[in-house]
Amino acid sequence: MAVRSVVVNTLDVERAVAFYRDLLDARLIGEATRHGADLDLVTATLHLRALGARGKASTWDPDDLQRGFRHIGLKVDRVDPYAERLADAGVPFHLKPLDAVGGVRITFFYDPDGTLLELVEGDVQYSDVLDAEAVAAERALGPPERPRFDHVALTVADAQAAGERYRPLGFRPAGALEQPQDSRGFRITYLHASGPGVLEVFTYSAQTHLRRPQLEAPGFQAVVLTESVESLDGFTEMCGSWELDRLGLDGLALYIDDDGLIVGVER
Structure with a gap:
């Protein structure tokens, strides 16, 4: 199983297409x-869902x-040229380019509908390697010629529970990264799919709080996984079913996990 696409709600389709096409080299x-x-984001697609007056x-x-x-x-070959392009276009940054824990260079910024995006240069040097084969497969992809989908990040209440939740869908912990500079007790666990795509799982010692997803708000909506699986029982036992028709994603079974992430699986 791999990440097929990410779904983002937009108030203006033309504006969103121009942003991803002209600034991030996505292909319509x-x-x-x-x-x-x-x-097209190389290893996955971005599905822009129009909201219009429903937003x-x-x-x-x-x-x-x-x-x-x-x-x-x-993932990008170099962060700074893209950051300069984004800055010249007046794109708001959440975090300007810097060298981060784990030996990567990163930057964070917002798309026109408020979706937080990250660009990553280099391979993460994990504090703990949990699956050497998965890490080697990730690094074998090499630097991309244009921005390539890499991961969806989410904060969870319990990393072990999240790992067990996504195990039936083919995700396995490949590595972990401690963030000692963060006083909140921050750790990242990387759940790798059997195909392209990673769930980057954030946990904190500090108290976290839940947000239920909003189907009619702009921004990220869902991550969609490829390939039907013989049984979703192990996953669905820990997730609630979602109202399938409200996202308009035909052919998908949609679930919402305990931390508020919507996941679509091909039926």
């Missing part, structure tokens, strides 16, 4: 319509102590 698949658009104010908070979705990560 087919044609954009008033209902949305799909863009409501989002309750998403950039404080990572809020559980659920945190950001979408893209």
Whole structure:
């Protein structure tokens, strides 16, 4: 199983397409319509879902102590040229380029609908390697020619519980990274799919709080996984079913996990 796509709600399809195409080199698949658009991010696609007049104010908070979705990560060959392009276009930054714990260079910024995005340069040097084969496969991908989907990050209440929740869908912990500079007791666990895509799991010693997803608010909505599995019982026992028709994603079974992340699985 791999990450097939990420779903992002947008108030303006044309504006969102221009942002991802012109600033992040995503490639439009087919044609954009008033209902949305799909863009190629090399190893996954971005599905833009049009909100129009249905759009409501989002309750998403950039404080990572809020559980659920945190950001979408893209791997790049070099962070700084893209950051300069984004800055020249007036894009708001959450964190300007810097060398981060784990031996990578990163930057964080927002798309036009408030979705937090990260660019990552280099391979993470994990504090703990939990699956050497998975780490080797990740590094074998090498630097991309254009921004490549890498991960969806989420904050969870319990990393072990999250790992068990996603194990039936083919995700395994490949590595972990301590963040000793963060007084909140921050640790990242990287759950690798059997195909492309990673769930970057944040945990804290500090108290976290839950946010329920909003189907009609702009920004990130869901992560969609490829390949049907014979049984979802191990996953669905720990997740609630979602109202399937409200996202308009035909052919998917949608679930919401205990930390508020919506996951779509091909049926």
